[in-house]
Amino acid sequence: MRRARYLSQGTHEGQCVVYWMSRDQRTQDNWALWYAQQEAEKRQQPLLVVFHLEKSFLHAQDWHFSFLCQGLQEVEQTLFQLNIPFLLSRGTIQDHLIPLLKQLRPSLVVTDFDPLRIKREWKLIVSQAIPVSMIEVDTHNIVPCWIASDKQEFGARTLRPKIHRLLSEFLTDIPQIHSHPYRFSTILPPNEWPHLALLPPLSPTPGEKAAWEAFLTFFSNGIHRYAQDKNLPLANATSRLSAYFHFGQLSPQRVAYEISQSETISLENKNTFLEELIIRRELSDNFVFYQKNYDNWDGIPAWAKRSLNKHRDDPRPFLYTLETLESAQTHDPLWNACQKSMKKTGYLHGYLRMYWAKKILEWSLSPEEAIEKAIYLNDHYFLDGRDPNGYTGILWSIGGLHDRPFSERPIIGQIRPMTASGCERKFSTRAFIDWVEYLPEL
DNA sequence: ATCGGCTCGCGCAA
DNA sequence: TGCGCGAAGCCGAT
Numbered sequence: 376m377r378r379a380r381y382l383s384q385g386t387h388e389g390q391c392v393v394y395w396m397s398r399d400q401r402t403q404d405n406w407a408l409w410y411a412q413q414e415a416e417k418r419q420q421p422l423l424v425v426f427h428l429e430k431s432f433l434h435a436q437d438w439h440f441s442f443l444c445q446g447l448q449e450v451e452q453t454l455f456q457l458n459i460p461f462l463l464s465r466g467t468i469q470d471h472l473i474p475l476l477k478q479l480r481p482s483l484v485v486t487d488f489d490p491l492r493i494k495r496e497w498k499l500i501v502s503q504a505i506p507v508s509m510i511e512v513d514t515h516n517i518v519p520c521w522i523a524s525d526k527q528e529f530g531a532r533t534l535r536p537k538i539h540r541l542l543s544e545f546l547t548d549i550p551q552i553h554s555h556p557y558r559f560s561t562i563l564p565p566n567e568w569p570h571l572a573l574l575p576p577l578s579p580t581p582g583e584k585a586a587w588e589a590f591l592t593f594f595s596n597g598i599h600r601y602a603q604d605k606n607l608p609l610a611n612a613t614s615r616l617s618a619y620f621h622f623g624q625l626s627p628q629r630v631a632y633e634i635s636q637s638e639t640i641s642l643e644n645k646n647t648f649l650e651e652l653i654i655r656r657e658l659s660d661n662f663v664f665y666q667k668n669y670d671n672w673d674g675i676p677a678w679a680k681r682s683l684n685k686h687r688d689d690p691r692p693f694l695y696t697l698e699t700l701e702s703a704q705t706h707d708p709l710w711n712a713c714q715k716s717m718k719k720t721g722y723l724h725g726y727l728r729m730y731w732a733k734k735i736l737e738w739s740l741s742p743e744e745a746i747e748k749a750i751y752l753n754d755h756y757f758l759d760g761r762d763p764n765g766y767t768g769i770l771w772s773i774g775g776l777h778d779r780p781f782s783e784r785p786i787i788g789q790i791r792p793m794t795a796s797g798c799e800r801k802f803s804t805r806a807f808i809d810w811v812e813y814l815p816e817l
Numbered sequence: 818a819t820c821g822g823c824t825c826g827c828g829c830a831a
Numbered sequence: 832t833g834c835g836c837g838a839a840g841c842c843g844a845t
Contacts (some may be wrong), residue, residue: 428825529827606839641842655838680824731838771838779837789824791840800841 381634382509383502391421392451399623402453404549409510411485421559427472442570442581446796449582458555463566473504488513492662517628518545527665530777586625601682602647607802608724659767668771672743675774682788683742689786693738709795709804712811719814721758729792732772
């Protein structure tokens with residue numbers, strides 16, 4: 376299967392196949408888990424799923440952590456019914472995951488693909504510490520990241536034809552896993568769920584079942600207005616699936632496949648949505664995978680650096696500390712509403728995320744500082760934070776990444792401008808501000 | 818409501 | 832070497 380590739384070659388002696396679930400936390404529509412089951416059946420061996428909860432994994436909010444854990448408890452229950460044990464490893468890679476894997480004596484370790492540096496480092500460490508073959512499967516992108524392109528792409532326009540050429544091969548239905556025929560006989564350590572998992576119900580509801588419900592809601596409603604209304608924050612035309620994608624509780628390929636097969640969705644809505652779901656998402660992964668400075672100044676294009684450098688000494692009429700930004704106390708009511716939306720709900724409409732980030736550039740002493748603040752707030756509050764989409768979106772907004780230059784302005788140079796008056800031309804900012812005010816506190 | 822100018826560089830055609 | 836065009840815009844002219 377072209378979707379799978381070796382991370383390391385090693386021995387194939389062992390008693391089971393392990394699927395190390397690192398990003399895509401679901402039991403169905405999961406190429407990596409499916410591949411692991413195929414391998415286990417070929418070997419007539421049991422299959423185990425392991426999720427490692429790193430001690431240093433910084434969850435900004437208790438409810439982000441709870442979203443993750445509640446989703447995993449659903450995974451545990453489903454896998455139990457499929458005769459596949461689920462193990463939770465808590466602590467550090469070195470002291471907990473690696474000893475656990477050694478104790479399990481796998482003949483093969485299969486894991487899912489994640490372009491983020493920290494995940495790739497973990498996989499490298501594990502593959503060097505245990506003597507078996509490790510395989511990674513990209514079940515997160517439709518066209519596997521390393522097949523779509525072998526380099527950092529300049530923009531959507533250079534990646535798009537490469538993806539489209541491969542869609543007929545990769546945008547297919549996804550085989551489902553079934554009850555596993557080989558049982559694991561060794562006594563396994565019991566899962567000990569963190570106390571946080573017992574928090575009250577969350578909004579949005581975590582887990583695969585809830586993710587599918589959310590998709591069906593969009594599929595029957597928002598998609599039919601998508602092309603026209605996607606940039607209107609109160610129109611309810613967007614999918615709002617990004618948190619489920621981030622935690623891997625819903626497969627982007629499943630969504631893309633169902634949308635593309637539908638006969639009731641207009642071609643314009645279909646193409647507009649698939650452009651965002653496939654091209655833009657996979658461009659973020661391409662950027663994070665091939666650009667090691669995906670979260671700082673060094674990752675932005677040369678023209679943008681040149682232009683921003685020219686404006687370093689421009690006077691800044693407004694300068695805000697991180698604390699002022701975080702507590703939504705700037706002079707700009709629209710920006711404050713954006714910040715309150717992300718704090719109250721862990722979500723902000725995509726169009727306003729760009730406005731939000733661009734203002735931080737105007738209100739900071741340097742672009743470096745702006746990137747740092749935006750990433751801190753993004754990762755701290757968004758339920759879909761710490762995701763390639765977030766880093767790419769922030770560098771697009773502040774650093775002209777994947778974008779073109781525009782006529783020069785103070786402070787922002789040739790970075791594409793966005794203004795409150797521009798937003799006002801497109802929708803009622805007052806209505807958005809009022810709507811945020813009445814959102815319940817979490 | 819719609820249009821053009823603003824501005825840089827990649828990728829492809831010549 | 833030249834040319835088309837690009838991820839979400841802005842502003843002013845018509």
